[in-house]
Amino acid sequence: MLTHSLGFPRIGAKRELKWALEQYWRGEIDESALNETAFQVRRRNWEIQRDRGIELLPVGDFSLYDHILDTAFMLDAIPERFREGNGQSGIDTYFCMARGDAEKDIPAMEMTKWFDTNYHYIVPELAPDQAFTPNPDPLLEQLQEVNDLGMSGKPVLPGPLTFLLLSRSTEKDANTLDLLPALTEAYAQILSSLANKCEWIQIDEPILVQNLPKATVELLSPAYENLAKAAGPAKLLLTTYFEGAAHHAETILSLPVAGIHLDLVRAPQQLDVFLQEYPKDKTLSLGVVDGRNVWKTDLNTAVEPLKAAIKELGEHRVMAAPSCSMLHVPVDLEAECKLDGNIRNWLAFAAQKCTELRVLAFAARDLNCVEPLKNNANAIAQRRNSPLITNPEVRKRAITKEMTSRNSVFEQRSATQQERLGLPALPTTTIGSFPQTEEVRKTRAAFRHERIDAAAYEDTMREYIKDCVRKQEAIGLDVLVHGEPERTDMVEYFGRRLDGFCFTDFGWVQSYGSRCVKPPIIYGDISRPAPMTVEWTTYAASLTDKPLKGMLTGPVTILCWSFVRDDMERMDVCRQIALAIRDEVADLEAAGIGVIQIDEPAFREGLPLQKGKRKKYLADAVESFRIASCCVRDETQIHTHMCYADFNDVIEHIAAMDADVISIEASRSAMELLEAFADFRYPNDIGPGVWDIHSARVPSAEEMAQNLRKATRDIPAARIWANPDCGLKTRAWPETLASLENLVKAAKIVRNELLT
Ligand code: GLN
Numbered sequence: 001m002l003t004h005s006l007g008f009p010r011i012g013a014k015r016e017l018k019w020a021l022e023q024y025w026r027g028e029i030d031e032s033a034l035n036e037t038a039f040q041v042r043r044r045n046w047e048i049q050r051d052r053g054i055e056l057l058p059v060g061d062f063s064l065y066d067h068i069l070d071t072a073f074m075l076d077a078i079p080e081r082f083r084e085g086n087g088q089s090g091i092d093t094y095f096c097m098a099r100g101d102a103e104k105d106i107p108a109m110e111m112t113k114w115f116d117t118n119y120h121y122i123v124p125e126l127a128p129d130q131a132f133t134p135n136p137d138p139l140l141e142q143l144q145e146v147n148d149l150g151m152s153g154k155p156v157l158p159g160p161l162t163f164l165l166l167s168r169s170t171e172k173d174a175n176t177l178d179l180l181p182a183l184t185e186a187y188a189q190i191l192s193s194l195a196n197k198c199e200w201i202q203i204d205e206p207i208l209v210q211n212l213p214k215a216t217v218e219l220l221s222p223a224y225e226n227l228a229k230a231a232g233p234a235k236l237l238l239t240t241y242f243e244g245a246a247h248h249a250e251t252i253l254s255l256p257v258a259g260i261h262l263d264l265v266r267a268p269q270q271l272d273v274f275l276q277e278y279p280k281d282k283t284l285s286l287g288v289v290d291g292r293n294v295w296k297t298d299l300n301t302a303v304e305p306l307k308a309a310i311k312e313l314g315e316h317r318v319m320a321a322p323s324c325s326m327l328h329v330p331v332d333l334e335a336e337c338k339l340d341g342n343i344r345n346w347l348a349f350a351a352q353k354c355t356e357l358r359v360l361a362f363a364a365r366d367l368n369c370v371e372p373l374k375n376n377a378n379a380i381a382q383r384r385n386s387p388l389i390t391n392p393e394v395r396k397r398a399i400t401k402e403m404t405s406r407n408s409v410f411e412q413r414s415a416t417q418q419e420r421l422g423l424p425a426l427p428t429t430t431i432g433s434f435p436q437t438e439e440v441r442k443t444r445a446a447f448r449h450e451r452i453d454a455a456a457y458e459d460t461m462r463e464y465i466k467d468c469v470r471k472q473e474a475i476g477l478d479v480l481v482h483g484e485p486e487r488t489d490m491v492e493y494f495g496r497r498l499d500g501f502c503f504t505d506f507g508w509v510q511s512y513g514s515r516c517v518k519p520p521i522i523y524g525d526i527s528r529p530a531p532m533t534v535e536w537t538t539y540a541a542s543l544t545d546k547p548l549k550g551m552l553t554g555p556v557t558i559l560c561w562s563f564v565r566d567d568m569e570r571m572d573v574c575r576q577i578a579l580a581i582r583d584e585v586a587d588l589e590a591a592g593i594g595v596i597q598i599d600e601p602a603f604r605e606g607l608p609l610q611k612g613k614r615k616k617y618l619a620d621a622v623e624s625f626r627i628a629s630c631c632v633r634d635e636t637q638i639h640t641h642m643c644y645a646d647f648n649d650v651i652e653h654i655a656a657m658d659a660d661v662i663s664i665e666a667s668r669s670a671m672e673l674l675e676a677f678a679d680f681r682y683p684n685d686i687g688p689g690v691w692d693i694h695s696a697r698v699p700s701a702e703e704m705a706q707n708l709r710k711a712t713r714d715i716p717a718a719r720i721w722a723n724p725d726c727g728l729k730t731r732a733w734p735e736t737l738a739s740l741e742n743l744v745k746a747a748k749i750v751r752n753e754l755l756t
């Protein structure tokens with residue numbers, strides 16, 4: 001029985017690749033220095049995996065920016081606008097596709113979420129008559145690298161169906177699937193060049209875990225006939241992950257591939273379905289170690305499916321693997337010296353997961369591994385029985401029906417709020433954060449490293465808040481904010497103030513390109529020992545007569561952007577967070593704050609991949625928001641904010657959240673997004689973002705007025721707010737002030753038009 005891995009984190013344990021990439025982009029190092037760092041990271045990754053017992057090593061899982069971009073590039077599917085920059089070397093064209101070129105005014109390719117992860121891939125742009133000219137050389141070189149190191153590599157490629165369904169067509173009505181025959185031809189050329197150089201080739205088709213039309217799935221058979229032929233003696237391993245694939249089992253089992261990989265962490269029940277009719281000639285790879293989370297595997301349980309498969313198929317036809325690529329977890333727990341010793345003993349990062357697989361491979365064959373199994377069982381038991389994970393007070397808190405609804409319907413609340421706030425038509429506000437200056441960042445870091453004391457830290461923050469409030473007053477905004485200078489990250493800030501969360505030093509996970517996030521780890525019941533934002537908020541409110549909006553991160557977003565405990569239902573964890581946020585909302589209200597925003601940018605992205613699971617998620621997510629927000633009196637106005645997302649399929653649930661005001665990113669799609677809200681007759685107030693804050697460009701007052709006018713065509717003017725489309729923390733002050741002045745002007749222009 002072979003152990004293999006579907007992919008390893010590629011940013012480096014100390015983010016070596018990130019630093020090298022950014023140096024290269026700044027022109028501080030040359031291409032060969034960047035390639036040298038990239039090679040070192042790859043080599044290190046292979047060594048870690050091999051030393052810990054992985055026998056078949058992934059090759060081509062590494063990427064300088066993104067693996068889907070790599071594939072598009074390898075196929076020469078380079079959009080026209082990147083071809084004109086003559087004189088660019090290959091690598092600069094590649095980075096230009098990912099990042100655009102501001103000087104030459106070439107926009108980057110679009111980026112979007114990779115399934116239900118927080119990783120973003122570059123969306124290939126394919127013309128209806130797209131030609132593919134494959135160049136497998138980089139992949140062959142990496143295969144050579146691993147062979148030169150005396151290890152055996154398994155090339156990894158995104159499957160053609162997944163690649164096409166994740167791409168977008170340059171023509172509105174064209175279907176990327178029409179390109180499947182051409183793409184299959186190109187893949188066949190790549191596979192034949194690999195044919196005699198490796199035993200296995202991994203083809204990732206995670207799209208198969210989604211509900212695809214029958215006609216789409218049927219396209220697989222002819223395509224894979226060609227691929228299998230081209231691969232010759234090399235065996236194809238078709239992988240599925242992030243969910244079960246049982247609903248497409250019949251087709252998958254009929255494909256001419258030598259092996260199939262299943263994610264048994266997300267969908268353990270699918271094993272039975274596949275084993276029932278498993279073809280005699282195929283190998284079965286079982287993902288029994290969680291590639292998406294940081295917890296130690298319960299090895300004594302995880303070994304069972306391996307044993308069951310061995311019993312049916314014999315040990316030579318079974319492989320053990322992580323559930324998916326380990327791209328989504330940090331590299332090595334060894335680096336974490338500051339974690340609580342108990343909690344540390346419950347965790348496994350990518351390196352540790354490899355060791356787990358080795359033990360599982362032994363245990364599944366009844367080979368001697370008593371000691372590691374015993375240690376694992378102890379850790380699992382210690383975690384289960386630890387007082388750290390349960391808080392009786394939290395467990396006691398019941399959620400009643402009254403807790404999840406406001407006292408009055410929106411119309412009535414809205415009237416009461418208007419009496420209190422006295423806002424003009426098209427009230428102006430912002431999403432919360434203001435530009436984070438060098439001074440603010442330095443002060444936060446100095447305080448964190450105890451180089452300055454609390455008093456010095458608070459002075460700087462108060463200065464910033466005061467300045468921020470003054471600026472907003474001078475500009476003439478209607479609902480002010482404090483500016484969020486005390487927050488590095490909207491989830492981390494709250495996680496650090498809640499019980500049940502812990503933080504790593506090096507637990508970085510790639511988000512896109514050189515960008516990484518360090519998700520908090522939720523290990524225990526969640527509660528709020530003390531108010532988290534009340535002091536900053538009331539201080540800011542004391543500086544102005546205008547309404548000041550308190551800023552909180554919502555329960556679903558905190559959940560989605562953390563590593564969540566796996567010993568409890570995910571949405572039960574969400575409810576605990578919701579209760580903690582509810583306490584904060586109540587305290588803000590009691591302190592006199594009349595407007596409170598609860599951000600839920602991750603609301604849509606938490607949606608399960610499979611349709612059948614969505615209804616329950618949405619109901620739970622809505623309930624969590626309502627738990628967090630419904631404790632207030634009618635006169636307190638609840639806002640929420642969501643970033644750009646396709647709202648069409650979830651609009652009724654967004655309405656069910658019953659926030660008094662929602663702000664959304666709408667400017668990039670020129671207010672098209674509003675159509676979903678208009679068609680549905682969204683009942684409450686909406687602030688469509690009229691200014692795209694993702695670039696430094698200052699939109700004119702007329703441009704924003706035009707956006708507001710467009711909005712009034714779809715939505716009653718009395719329901720509309722004027723605001724930017726997201727927080728301003730990544731912007732600089734000059735463009736922020738200029739744009740906000742124009743925003744206030746735009747609101748005035750359209751207000752006047754409404755009167756006449
Ligand atoms: N209040 C947050 C901010 O303004 C919201 C950020 C977000 O939606 N991602 O930064």
Ligand code: ZN
Nearest residue numbers: 642643726727
């Ligand atoms: Zn946003």
